[in-house]
Amino acid sequence: MQRHARIFLLGLAVLAAASLPALAQQTLKAAKDRGHLLCGVSQGLPGFSNPDGKGDWSGLDVDFCKAVAAAALGGADKVKFLPLSGKERFTALQSGEVDILSRNTTWTLSRDTALGLNFAGVIYYDGQGFMVRRKLGVKSARELDGATACANAGTTTELNVADFFRSRGMKYKLVTFEKSDDAFAAYVKGRCDVYTTDQSGLYAQRVRLDDPDEHLILPEIISKEPLGPAVRHGDDGWFEIVKWTLFALINAEELGITAANAQQQRTESQNPEVRRLLGSEGDTGKSLGLDADWALRAIQAAGNYGELFERNLGAGSPLKIARNVNALWSKGGILYAPPVR
Amino acid sequence: MARPAARRVGLARIDRFRAVAVQGLVLAGVIALAAWFVGNTLDNLAQRGIASGFGFLGSTAGFSIIVHLIDYSELSSYGRAFVVGLLNTLLVSAAGIVLASLLGLLVGVARLSDNWLVARLATVYVETFRNLPLLLQIFFWYFAVLSAMPQPRQSHSLFGLIFLNNRGLYVPKPLVTADLWLVAAALAGGIILAACAWRWRRRRGGTARWEGAAALALAFGPAAAVAALAGPVTGWAVPALRGFSFEGGMVLIPEFVGLVLGLSFYTGAYIAENVRSGILAVDKGQREAAQALGLSRGRTLRHVILPQAMRVIVPPLTSHYLGLTKNSSLAAAIGYPDLVSVFAGTVLNQTGQAVEVIAITMAVYLAISLAIAGAMNLYNRRVVRIGESR
Secondary structure, three states: OHHHHHHHHHHHHHHHHHHOOOOOOOHHHHHHHHOOEEEEEOOOEOOOEEEOOOOOEEOHHHHHHHHHHHHHHOOOOOEEEEEOOOOOHHHHHHOOOOOEEOOOOEOOHHHHOOOOEEEOOOOEEEOEEEEEEHHHOOOOHHHOOOEEEEEEOOOHHHHHHHHHHHHOOOOEEEEEEOOHHHHHHHHHOOOOOEEEEEHHHHHHHHOOOOOHHHEEEOOOOOOOEEEOOEEEOOOHHHHHHHHHHHHHHHHHHHHOOOOOOHHHHHHHOOOHHHHHHHOOOOOHHHHHOOOOOHHHHHHHHHOOHHHHHHHHOOOOOOOOOOOHHHOEHHHOOOEOOOOOO | OHHHHHHHHHHHHHHHHHHHHHHHHHHHHHHHHHHHHHHHHHHHHHHOOOOOOOHHHHOEOOOOOOOOOOOOOOOOEHHHHHHHHHHHHHHHHHHHHHHHHHHHHHHHHHHOOOOHHHHHHHHHHHHHHHOOOHHHHHHHHHHHHHHHOOOHHHOEEEOOOEEEEOOEEEEOEEEEOOOHHHHHHHHHHHHHHHHHHHHHHHHOOOOOHHHHHHHHHHHHHHHHHHHHHHOOEEEEEOOEEEOOEEEOOEEEOHHHHHHHHHHHHHHHHHHHHHHHHHHHOOOHHHHHHHHHOOOOHHHHHHHHHHHHHHHHHHHHHHHHHHHHHHHHHHHHHHOOOOHHHHHHHHHHHHHOOHHHHHHHHHHHHHHHHHHHHHHHHHHHHHHHHHHHHO
16 A cells, blocks of 8 residues: 555656746755755665764765755755655656755766756766675676576666676576665575675675675676766756866865865965865856855865765775775876866 | 426526536536646656657666566566566465455454354454554565575475475476467366356256366366377476576565565455454354254355355455555565566666656556456355345
């Protein structure tokens, strides 16, 4: 009954939302009138978006929404988080239930076009991997012929697994669950030989186990999963604000601006790039429809990209993920933001 | 006298006109509202560049489905994935309905038993399963089933042919050259034929033992003949442990078992109460009369009480069957690929066409529910007739 009612409500919501007058160029104004931003996040994925016992959210995706709220609405606390399942997320964004989808979502062609989304950039370069029990003795994904895999439904994961096994002529069985936690629980109970999701997700789930050392993350990455925040089509102004907030955080790392020193840099720095970004020179805010301090507030709220990463995924977190490709372009990674000018 | 009568006729005509006019206006309003909804939705979808229409049903799906009653691969279309999901829903609902009905009948009768222990146990069952959320029960059964079963390499085995482990129940599969559908159709036809013949004979009052044998032959004969003529069984695919798990043979996955158990234990509790109320509704004199005639308890129940109780049992039973079918959509939670999980889940997500997918899904559930309700209403008509004729 419950599920049925939910489908029905979802259908109604789609109809109702789609029947309202077009929301073009209205997202920022609506958020201001409302007093807070609506940010769609995951149902709980350590490192990206995860609620604690008191219902406070933390993670990379969460911090990014706080940065957007600080830039656009003037306060990092002016944001409400809505946990969405893999299945619900796009409908929620399309129908206006959330202003921004910051939910470890892979940027793909069909999502960018047919689903009516705009991806504001890449916040984390991920790739799909496999986790197995050590006692199986498997060392490589190529040894998985005939294996049963558990995965989250309604994700690119399902398609990647199909592509990977099919292209190698290997057999497999895939059991898909609506919540990734249930998929993982089934793997832990022994229903599947393999648990598969984005590699960051594998690390995040593994730290929750009682016996993390019994499980091995295979070296192969079978797909490109550029994860990024998305907004809906039809509001270019809002798209630009989200996009440039992300660029501002990446540029801040490159320029050595941190949450702690941003205020000081704003007044003291002689570097024109720093001065433009922090609003002491030029008027970047105006072209975005914001005030001059937008980037300063975003950086003060969340820190620069490097701080964001270390706190949520890197050395400062239980996940201990290395920067690798997610380092700046100048430090051997592929993170590269267009200039602010 | 003539004038008031004429006036009354005139008034009636005005009343009727007014009624028709009001209904017409409401109908026009509803249609206009619906048209506005549809038009506006299409406008908005187009404006935001979201794809619409039903063309996606022909595109390649690209994902796999763990159980499929018809041929399906990653290269099949979304339309075929829809049919796979629909058949899985029908399968799990049918299995749930049969099991819930048996369970309900058994427990319903047991609750009225003179045996204190049996009656109390039945009460405990009803009060427990009726009062816990269904989703919780499904999770319980699923993880209970998973935990109770060994890993594939430690499978329970029966004669080396049937294997049970946490990947499912594996049984050998016959390898036939003939189309299995043909055999299945012959079997179904045979059973229907036999049932009709049996009823016809019973109405004439004769069901001798040899006639039972004849009916069995009639039921299975055609299927055997078709199988023998079109191509005999050339061998059996026996499941065998290869690599990670068993291959070959047919498999019943734990998701299916967990879901069917959850649905039937939950709905069974409601049906049990339903059966009990039906039995209690039969006049006490009926039982006493049957016993006075020397009928045994079992025969009293079967031939006197239940046929009359059915009149009270069937109408609410229809609702329980509908509920069970709709509740089967909880499958998505434990990874059983039913219609909601496959179509309103994965397909919706890959295509993003929420409006179309949800509309189709709703229409399908409506159609299934109406079909069940229709069938039960037909059955109810028969039951009522039997009850009256007694």
